[in-house]
Amino acid sequence: MGNGNFYSAAFLLIGMLTWWTQNPQRIPTLSQRLSIPGASGPESLAFDPAGVGPYTGVSDGRIIKWNATLNSWVNFAVTTPNRSGCEGPHDHTQTEARCGRPLGLSSTRFPRKDYQKVISTGDNTGRLMEFNPKTKAVIVIADGLMFPNGVAVGGNGDFVLITETTNGRVLRYWLRSRKLAAGKIDVFTELPGNPDNIRGNKNGEFWVAMNAKSGGNSKYSGLGMAAKLDQNGKIVEVLLDKSGAVWRYASEVDEERKGEFLWIGSVIESAVVKLRV
Ligand SMILES: *[C@@H]1O[C@H](CO)[C@@H](O)[C@H](O)[C@H]1NC(C)=O
Ligand SMILES: *[C@@H]1O[C@H](CO)[C@@H](O)[C@H](O)[C@H]1NC(C)=O
Numbered sequence: 350m351g352n353g354n355f356y357s358a359a360f361l362l363i364g365m366l367t368w369w370t371q372n373p374q375r376i377p378t379l380s381q382r383l384s385i386p387g388a389s390g391p392e393s394l395a396f397d398p399a400g401v402g403p404y405t406g407v408s409d410g411r412i413i414k415w416n417a418t419l420n421s422w423v424n425f426a427v428t429t430p431n432r433s434g435c436e437g438p439h440d441h442t443q444t445e446a447r448c449g450r451p452l453g454l455s456s457t458r459f460p461r462k463d464y465q466k467v468i469s470t471g472d473n474t475g476r477l478m479e480f481n482p483k484t485k486a487v488i489v490i491a492d493g494l495m496f497p498n499g500v501a502v503g504g505n506g507d508f509v510l511i512t513e514t515t516n517g518r519v520l521r522y523w524l525r526s527r528k529l530a531a532g533k534i535d536v537f538t539e540l541p542g543n544p545d546n547i548r549g550n551k552n553g554e555f556w557v558a559m560n561a562k563s564g565g566n567s568k569y570s571g572l573g574m575a576a577k578l579d580q581n582g583k584i585v586e587v588l589l590d591k592s593g594a595v596w597r598y599a600s601e602v603d604e605e606r607k608g609e610f611l612w613i614g615s616v617i618e619s620a621v622v623k624l625r626v
Contacts, residue, residue: 377588377624379595380610383415385422387436389619390450392600393546394612403603403612405621408441410449415621455496455514467496468515468543477511477522490522491534499546499601501555504580510537510555512544517562519544519555519582538582542574545616546601550608553580558599558613572597575613596622 385391391405391413404414404425410432414425428449429435435448442462456467457474466472475494480487495515502509509522521537523530542559549555555578561570572593577586588611590596601614613622 377611377626379622380625381623383422383621383623385413385619385621387438388413388441390441390616391614391618391621392616394601394603394614394621396603396605403621405614406450408445408450409436410445411436455498464496471515472496475513477509491520494520498544499548499557501547501549503549503553503555505553510547512547512557514543514545517541517543519547519557519578521582538578538584540576540584541587542570542576545599546614548601548603550604552607554578554585555580556602556604556611558602560598573599573613575599575602596624 385407388407388409388411390408394403394405396402397404402415404412406412406428410428411424412426412428413422415421416423427435429447432448435444441448441450445462446460450461455464455475456472457476458470458472459466467475473493473495475492475497476489477491477494477497477500478487479490491511494511495513497511497520498514499512500509507524509524511520511522512518513520518539519537520534522534523532525531540557540559542561545558545560547555547557557576557578559574559576561572561574571589571591573588573590573596575588576584577588579585588602596613596615598615598617599613600616603612603614604610605612608626611624611626613624615621
């Protein structure tokens with residue numbers, strides 16, 4: 350084990366929505382499928398300052414790092430001191446509270462493993478908080494949110510975007526710009542799916558990973574869904590893998606090398622998918 354399966358030229362079933370006409374159609378191909386032995390749920394990805402990685406947290410509480418030379422994931426860190434019974438083949442949701450699972454929080458009522466109840470019950474206990482690393486103070490910026498799931502700073506530091514999974518939209522919290530608007534929250538964009546994480550790219554745009562809305566418009570449904578937003582919140586591109594043959598249940602899309610590659614994390618799958626665009 351340990352080798353990501355390598356597919357040379359598998360073509361994606363990617364459909365583009367008809368209302369998106371301005372950009373040339375991009376049909377990504379599968380570049381690599383980086384399987385994770387023994388764990389699942391590489392929800393979120395990050396590269397280090399040298400561009401090495403990605404790193405991701407998985408269901409047994411490990412943070413792992415992709416080593417391209419070895420063509421394999423290697424252990425990087427753990428999030429809890431006592432690793433007894435954490436790793437190996439068992440239902441990791443039963444041990445994640447003790448073994449750790451590096452993920453965001455979204456509700457004060459439900460633990461992470463019950464995230465689907467946050468949606469089905471209409472839970473609105475989600476909050477956006479600001480942590481000051483110098484003073485170690487935490488302040489609540491917004492509450493009453495419905496499954497706030499991802500955050501991204503944008504507009505050269507003028508605003509913070511927050512995805513609201515249950516409401517299928519992205520909110521914008523104004524930081525310092527537009528003095529009159531500072532501190533206000535407005536709707537950045539309404540989405541055709543339920544969003545998970547949101548990540549900026551080098552052009553000031555954003556990728557948001559989505560899951561299909563139940564009972565939503567089937568034109569916008571698929572097992573793999575993601576959208577690119579411009580800096581004003583307009584949807585400029587939608588990626589779909591309707592059948593989920595190559596990627597599905599995306600929780601995050603990260604751009605590498607000015608969009609040459611897209612990396613797709615998933616809270617459910619046991620692999621990270623790398624697409625060549
Ligand atoms: C990958 O693994 C090799 C062999 O252990 C090591 O020499 C190299 O530094 C690793 N690369 C990264 C980026 O960690
Ligand atoms: C580590 O966790 C296991 C399982 O919960 C427990 O039985 C054991 O006592 C713990 N060890 C220490 C040193 O806390």
